[in-house]
Amino acid sequence: MAAAQPGRVPPPRPHIDHPRGGPTVLRIILGTQLRRLRETAGITREAAGDAIRGSHAKICRLELGRVGCKERDVADLLSLYRVTDEKRRAEFLALARGTSTPGWWHQYNDVLPGWFETLIGLEEAAFLIRTYEVQFVPGLLQTEQYAHAVCRLGNPQASRTEIERRVELRLQRQALLTASNPPRLWAVLDEACLRRPMGGRGVMVAQLRHLLEMTQLPNVTVQIAPFDLGGHAAAGGPVTILRFLEPDLPDIVYLEQLTSALYLDKRDDVDHYLAVTDQLSAQAASPRDSQAILRKMIRAMEP
Template identity: 50%
Template sequence: MTDALPSGSSAPTVLRIILGKRLKELRERSEIRVDVAAKALRVNHLTIRRMENAQVGLKVPYVKELLRLYGAGDGEIAEFIAMAEQANEPGWWYPFRDALPDWFRAYVSLETDAEVIRVYEPHYVTGLLQTRDYARAVIAAGFPNESEEELEHRVELRVRRQELLERADAPTLWVVLEESALRREVGGPAVMRAQLDRLAEAAEMPNVTLRIVPLAAGPHPGTGGHVTYFRFHERELQDIVYTEVGLTSAVYLDQRPDVVTHLEALTRVSLLSSEHVPDPGTYLHNLRKEFDK
């Protein structure tokens, strides 16, 4: 398996990923080797690789020099530079950077720019569909030593992420939840009732599909853990799969065999959920009654 993106503190924006790929395409099209490009900038060849792989910011003087070397015209250079300057600007989540683990920063960028997001969640309601109270209870459990102010900062970030579902160009969100995630009481019965109501409302949104896998469905390909699949409009961005590794790291995959394997698993689990729970709305309504007791 291969990391598609660096998961460290310099997590790239989607635009930087696109520009890095374009730089690589231009270099290869002009048949210029990495060491030759590095020599033109008087840098190590690894700097060129990091620029092409979106592992570092794009310094405008470097970009200009490379584009001239690669034979780009004035108009193409001007357009590229404008995009590079935009790519170097902080994302909307920058004020929340202290609340974002290093390995999760790239996720927020991908989520913000994705055309399609498919999620399998075995433990909790997925973050994009959590109520504020539910999110607070989940986050408090994961960060038991943080102050009230720090917890609220993390909750606000999660709520802000959800705004993408209301955009004019909102992504298609396809979520498969395990029954165990819905039966796990988080924050008390009142919080759970509100959360189940939120899920029922979300399931009626035109860009949201909700599926539920009951415990009676038995073993299936998704039992390995949380998976998120991203698809994008931009031709330069291949599909990307995100999986968490333990409590403190994650892997971003873009190699086709890895992506296909995870996508097939997501599809099978989704079909299984449809067979066992064809009407998620009715299921949520009935489950809500259990939290009335």
Template identity: 40%
Template sequence: MAQVPSPTIRARRLRRELRRLRDRTGHTAEEVAKILGWHRTKVIRFELGHSRVMPKDMPPLLDLYDASEGERESLNALLRQSRQKGWWSAYGDVLPDDFVGFEAEATSISAFECLYVPGLLQTEEYVRAIVRAGRSTADQDETDRVVAARLARKALLSRDLPPSLWAVLDEAAVRRVVGGPKVMRAQLTRLTEACAMPSVEIQVLPFSAGAHAAMAGAFTLLDYADPLLDPAVVYLSNDSSTLLLEEDRQVARYKLMFDHLRAKALDPDRSADLLARIAAEVPD
């Protein structure tokens, strides 16, 4: 499977470029809105990603920003690409946020999980067990759609140039028996197999490590091929909310946190041995 451009990333590039052009003119967002006869928050909402830039909005913006011919071509191309649909749009009812769109074009994924196995490494039955536990009111159709969406994400690791995935798992995530012994043994086996993949590194953070930098919870760092064009982002999520962090100081803090976690965790070889031992210890 080849990598395809992510409309989510193109939309982010577009809003960053529009902000750059506005800064170049010296106008505030409120001034731009007033000049163009728009609601005072419209430009701010574009630049923060809270609303989409529409094709009819581009000509007056680019005229006001005195954009060059090359800038106009580039920005209009980004606009077209941002309005395309990624595979995940078919699962909009069960994938309510943009995480998969940001993940789709990442070249490096650094994930810390404290409660369960990362989504990209989950088996189908493990996913079903998590969905049943977290969505007790879901009917079979909804459960099947959630499972299908999560399994579709895994194609990311099978594409021609997969992203590097570095996962640090709290020992609790691999000790908790999810879905029963048979399901958990299969999941642990999947993890040990993933340890041999050239694009995957897995480390286990043992209980013996004590307190650590990410006691507050799980997070995922996404890096891209061109950090100037597409700066890294951090994603925080739980069952009820998600949060995307983009500010340089926020991302730097989580990068440092991940470095501390890797230093405290068992190295990849010892982690693979521990996963195999835990799998053998799962009771029938």
């Protein structure tokens, strides 16, 4: 087999100039492209860091799409990787400029932690979002009043204005489910999150009705994991898996913690969580039976 030639990584494709997911997706795509160029050229992260007056840790963050890219840094890396074609360089530099363009969620930076901002961009870009929740109804499926109760619980010292901002952001996120060409949402909900009376009986009845209405959308599937299922493989906590059509975006597992989150994209990790969610979906009530469970719960809670 012939050895790979330096700089032969394909340039970014024109159709990703303004993808769903905005700068989050552009950072990941550009980082993936730069990593391939570096590896093809046989250059270490340490050497690449020296070329942009940084460290190997900075190159690692850049290649993972965790940070935006300065055009000067990208230009220096392209020279180091022996990419000399002006058209190809221009495409990479245009992509670098896009990484610093704020997404719509930038206006909520006062209540939006950086670790959660990444999730919003990934949701916007995904064609499939699989999620399992054990404590709360997923944010993409919450009513306004239920979201108020959740935000107040998680931020007891927050002002009323801050809570309103957090709820507004959550409702803005939900718009992607009814936009043109929306992602598919496949949610498995532990019965516990439906039995926990967030906001009181009236709020919960409205939330259950909303869930039932959302199951009528062709791109939304809801399954309930009832108590009588017993233990299951996903008992450790909530899990979200995002899948993308863009080949430079790997499947990503999102694990939310109290004040931070983990984003896993290594193949072994993703495969493990995919197997867990597949098993859980097979064990949970079917979508049709889950609708029946929701109707029964609504009737039991109605005055």
